[in-house]
Amino acid sequence: MxxxxxxxxxxxxxxxxxxxxxxxxxxxxHLRRCRRCCGELEFAVELRRFLARAxxxxxxxxxxxxxxxTLEELGP
Amino acid sequence: MGPxxxxxxxxxxxxxxxxxxxxxxxxxxxxxxxGDDAEDALQDCMLKAFQRFDQLSEVAAGPAWxxxxxxxxxxxxxxxxxxxxxxxxxDEAERFSLYRKIAYEDPFPYSDSLHLDFLQEFGREDVRAxxxxxxxxxxxxxxxxxxxxxxxxxxxxxxxxxLGTVLARLHRGRKLFEKQMWEYAEESGxxxxxxx
Ligand SMILES: [Zn+2]
Numbered sequence: 001m002x003x004x005x006x007x008x009x010x011x012x013x014x015x016x017x018x019x020x021x022x023x024x025x026x027x028x029x030h031l032r033r034c035r036r037c038c039g040e041l042e043f044a045v046e047l048r049r050f051l052a053r054a055x056x057x058x059x060x061x062x063x064x065x066x067x068x069x070t071l072e073e074l075g076p
Numbered sequence: 077m078g079p080x081x082x083x084x085x086x087x088x089x090x091x092x093x094x095x096x097x098x099x100x101x102x103x104x105x106x107x108x109x110x111g112d113d114a115e116d117a118l119q120d121c122m123l124k125a126f127q128r129f130d131q132l133s134e135v136a137a138g139p140a141w142x143x144x145x146x147x148x149x150x151x152x153x154x155x156x157x158x159x160x161x162x163x164x165x166x167d168e169a170e171r172f173s174l175y176r177k178i179a180y181e182d183p184f185p186y187s188d189s190l191h192l193d194f195l196q197e198f199g200r201e202d203v204r205a206x207x208x209x210x211x212x213x214x215x216x217x218x219x220x221x222x223x224x225x226x227x228x229x230x231x232x233x234x235x236x237x238x239l240g241t242v243l244a245r246l247h248r249g250r251k252l253f254e255k256q257m258w259e260y261a262e263e264s265g266x267x268x269x270x271x272x
Contacts, residue, residue: 008173012250016221018228018243043175043191047254048222050195054203055223059103063115067099070119071092074126 001033002026008040015044091129094138095122101139101224102146108219109150111208120149144234147216154212164211166248174254183267197266198257209256214249217242 007030013019014027031037102121106114125145132141178194187193198206207215220231228246232239261267 012247013243016228016246018239039179039191040175046192046195047174050198051203051218051222052225054200055104055108055219055225057104057107057200059100063103064099066115067103067118067122068096070122071095074088074091074122 002030004030004034004036007031007034007037011037011040011044015048087129088126090135091126094135095125095142098139098142102142105143105219105224106146106150108204108207108223109147109212109216110153111204113150113153117146117149117153120152121146124149140230140234144236147234150216151212164252166252169248169251169255172251172255172258174257177254177258183261194261194267197261202260202264202266206253206256206260209260210249210252214245214252216249217246218249218253221246 007027010019010023010027014024019027031041099118102118103114106117106121110117121142125142128145132138175191178191182190184190184193207219210218216235217228217231220226220234221228226234228242229239232242235242
């Protein structure tokens, strides 16, 4: 089994789904058996949710209007 | 009105249709990348994209094409204000773990969900302020992958860089973000609770 340090180092790549199958399997196996990494895993998942919530800002109507004005002024 | 003129008008109209549908998404990206310069970056993006609209081979590729033009416009705007990478201590950030730092410093001694409590101290504006402390080069993949939900592969295409480069910047960006989260929390008094 890989060490906790190694599992934690690959944790985000694992969550980002960019690990190859071999690495993914070893990380998954570690996380299944290790209690110590649970906190790190939970926090990484929470931090990703936290960032996702901070995105998707709605465009203010005055800015949208000005951008649409520019769009209308574009010459043929 | 000759046929050439009609064709050119159609072209302008299809450009407008493409951009109109994308404005909310483009704004959200620009806002996270360059903050208050978002509107200016978007204006630049529309003008540049219109000039190059002939280079777009298929309409289906339009949204991704617009986003890569926008990101380059954001780079132009961000460059003037950007912190130079030399001002950032990457080695220190690489060793930093927000998870361990919170556990060690224990800012909320009476809490049994310490790490969640820490994150809950941050409002949307706080997150933006932390992001703006990062060099734009590292802020970009964080915003596109974690806030806007693009795949790492899609971001590599948008930035026209290899996948490995995006992964390396994403890793470094995350580390810098974790470190800045902690520093921001300390500096802005988010951890000073009456209940402490
Ligand atoms: Zn472990």
